[in-house]
Amino acid sequence: MSRVFFVRHATPDFNVHDDLIRPLTEDGLKSTLKVSDFLQDKKITKAYCSPYKRSIDTILDFTNKNCLEISVINDLRERKISNSWIEDFHAFARNQWEDFHFKLLEGESLKEVQDRNVQALHSILEKHPQENIVIGTHGTALGTIINYYDKSFDYNSFLRIMDLMPFIVCMEFEGINLVSIEEVIL
Template identity: 55%
Template sequence: MTKVYFVRHAKPDFSIKDDLIQPLTEEGKNDCRRVTEFLLNRNIIKIFSSPYKRAIDTIKDFADIVGLEINIIEDFRERKIDSIWIEDFDKFAKEQWNNFDYKLSDGESLNEVQKRNITALRHILKENVNENIVIGTHGTALSTIISYFDKDFNYNEFERIKNFMPFVVCISFDGENIIKIEEFTLK
């Protein structure tokens, strides 16, 4: 059995509008210790992450303590909404969950996000059979992964977990077949 611990980043500083470099708040930095404590005795052998600073920083303390490198996987990045900041995120998110192909002119649909995340995940599953790994991720990216395996995961479920930061979801696999999904809130 392969266990993948998806770690959704801790609370970011929303005043920084550049998604790639958005840092964690002080609260978020403090919450990273909870992530470390949670992961410490899970026999993790590899760590992967989105290239976004908040995802990397959330798992960096753990990586440093256990002496593992964080392998950056571009395809685990968060969804691109558009080239401009969207003020009414809730309205936009609901529209995307109602239509997985909906996107703004310079953005990605949830279908596109899901496809690239699942492709990257499949590659990692093939290379890490029967191991425990960590993937630093984001709320929407993680939600599209969960919805791929659990068709009951919809907009309401996305809304339910939207403010869980940090948040860990452990998905257990037999090959590429899902065995179970477990959620862990670290507050």
């Protein structure tokens, strides 16, 4: 059995609109220590992450303390909304969760996000059977992964976790088949 600890990033600085380099706030950086404490006894052997700074920084304290290299996988990134900042995120998110193919110009649909994230996850699971793995991720990306295995995870479920930063979900797998899922709120 493989165990994957998905760590949704800590609180980012939303004043920085560039997704790739958006840093954590001071409180976000402090909460990464809670992530490290939680993961410390989980016998994690591999670390993967989205290429976004806030996700890397959320697991960095843990990986540094445990001499683990973070393998960055571009397909684990958050969904691209569009090339411009949107003001009404809630309306946009509702449209996406109600229609997994909805997207803005130059953006991604949740179906596209789900397909690439799940494909990356399956590749990781196939490379590391019977291992415990940490994956630094994002709220929407993680939501689409949960939805892939549990279709009851919907817009209301997303709203419930939207402000949980950091947020950890532990999934156990036999091969690429989900066996169990557990949420951890720090």
